Amino acid sequence: MELSLFDVLVFVGFFAVVIGVSLFKSRKETSSEDYFLAGRGLKWWLIGVSIVAANISTEQFVGMAGQGAGDVGLAVSNWQLLGSIGIVVIAFTLIPRFLKAGIYTMPEYLEYRYNSAARGIMALLTVVVYVAVLLTAVLYSGGITLRTIFGLKLEYGVWLIGLLAAGYTVWGGLKAVAWADLFQGGALIVGGLVIFFLGLHACGGWEQFTEVNEDKLHMILPESHEKLPWTGLASGMWIVLIYYTGLNQFIVQRNLAAKTLRDGQLGVIFAGALWLIVPFAIVIPGIMSNQLYGDQMSTPDEAFPILIRNLVPAGLRGFMFAAISGAVISSLGSMLNSASTIFTMDVYKRMFGGKAGQKGLLLLGRSMTMIFVIVGCLLAPMLDNPKFGGVFQYIQQFQGYIWPGVVAAFLFGMLVPQAPAASGVVALVSGPIFYAIFQMFAKTQHFLVDVAISFNLVICIMGLMTFLRPLETPRKLPVREDIDLETKTDVKIYGILVIAAVIAFIVIFR
Template sequence: LGGLLTTVLAFREIGGWGPFVEAAGDKLHTVLPLNHPEMPWLAVFVGGLWIPNLFYWGLNQFITQRTLAAGSLSQAQRGIFLAAGIKLLIPFIIVFPGIIAAELYAGQIEIADQAYPVLIRELLPAGLTGIMFAALFGAVMSSLDSMLNSAATIFTIDLYQRFRAPDASQQRLVKVGRVATAVLVVIGCLWAPLVAAAGSVFQYIQMFWGFISPGIVAAFAFGMLSPRTPPLAAKGGMLLGVPVYGLLLWRFPDVAFLHHMAITFIAIALFMGLVTRLAPGEPREMARGTTGVNLTPAPGARLWAAAVVVGAAGLYVFFW
């Protein structure tokens, strides 16, 4: 609601939709030139943009853990549809106000990440300003909490318990998880100045994901589509993605990082395909009906899924 209020006030300040479109210019277009440094059209429709999207919303632990915690398949699907519907509002409550802020308060904005806070400070009255900043802080803390929980869980369960203390008690694992969380917070604080020096925090984060997202997407894709892909292929592919992506960033810094992601994904897929061909594993069977969870789909699940797809496609067509 706060985001919608900010959008309404921002449009009133700039004079409505017509002046906004005139001032925004090419910022409203989703189809940008092939040599665009950030979002070339090839990457948007058939290239690298699919990789971070599939990774973040479908394979990222601190996102998917919320869905996996659902009591049934129906609850999980309804939660996803609700989140997807809200996601379709992002252009209206985040992107448009940011563009308006850049037009109205360009002299007060030094980096892109300051646009929305400046807009809130200038447009909202004192009481609402405090509420909005509190909401933003809460959203950031919620995401940070999920990330730290996921990272600490991976370290505690997949590394510490597996390789160091297989027989560790639950109390011991909880203590190790807390220590891991504290260490991660300290590392994050020490790393923050480097992120700030990079310019846009959002852009930096998206670029950094490229070191791991192509490998994870490829591993899941082969795991679902090829029952004979051995674990070695997935592990090797994820390790291979780090130097390949880093080399592309170093050798071709002027090329959009989404292209680097796509090339890295292709390299990993070729590697995994070769390993699967030369050293195939034993065929795997999917376990069914062993979790005790009600797997009955939500009523109208396909209809809601189609509505989300049509809504997303409609945004691209409208802002072509």
């Protein structure tokens, strides 16, 4: 697909504004709290759009659209729609706890609840998963998108995207990321909807589209379905969503940076409302692409890029290029900032540099950001191997090593004050072991079922340890005195409306 001079100017102008605003807004970051948590001053609307921009990247545009084009169809939307319900629940349960404690990271919470070993284990697990799985997959999906649309060599696309994201993230930290997300998140939502309407027109309208693709427009799939059976939705997916919406650093970090509890709660509810757009902006266009250009695809992951290549007219191509590039760059910026935050605050400062000054922490955070993006760029081209089964499947399946143990450690620790410190460590270690065993010896079983069984086994072990050696005096968490923790009525109403909208969508397309 060729870009006109106008398209090039739109693309360059878009990123000039994005980078310029983000660098200007983050020009006064002088402390670790400024760099990693934006001075705890983010407003709800910035939090909401930033969460969406961090979450929706080319692994959705490539991976979710690819599964929509394949045999999963509309059911892949369950990841986002059930996530909307999950993030509303998290807004009223976990966010007040975390804001009250005044923590920087999720591993930090585990030290207060259990011990420093639990904090260190989760920190190392999280950094490895972020760099080896999430960061690598996002870079790869961005590179394959640029290769499919513009013929750019995969390795070149990966490095281009990685260095752009690292640029403003290294400079300004979370505040730079959040302000960049405001523009990039808006662009990806608008860009996705533009593709939806162009595809709908090419398919002959909604009625003809639904008639041709009736078998793909179902949210609930049979138990025998290989990629997303209803048993997976009912068992392991809720564990995944608790982790992703409530314990995942690169999502929750924005909530930890909220100015008030209302900003934090309303921000995630706003993100949940925006996630309702995902089926229309990403998944349904993938189904449309299969209908229109299925014979041109060598793999389902090419569905969304092929739709762009064939349908976007001259004049809009520069904007779409900017929207796609912005989607991957915003997610990369979030992951890089969160990974460097955890490494700096939970690994280096806690284990090696208790007396580190603010300048030293800032320098380390910026240095680790660059190191992580280099590692990701080197690993990303390896995912071009078909053995990984598509980028979305790769992301979900390999994160299974962290989900069961982390969710069990947090939930059991919160609900059972008598759980001993050692139980948190055992949960974090046994979770990956149980999941690995199922992956090796139960290959026909869906990975979400593996997650659910592993989680329950971890809970059983923690329960037994608590029964045998209960904690006599529950550990006390730190308390911030400078924040109002009362949930406002309007926030509750907005949360109920988002949940109602999700239920209505699932009922309509069941």
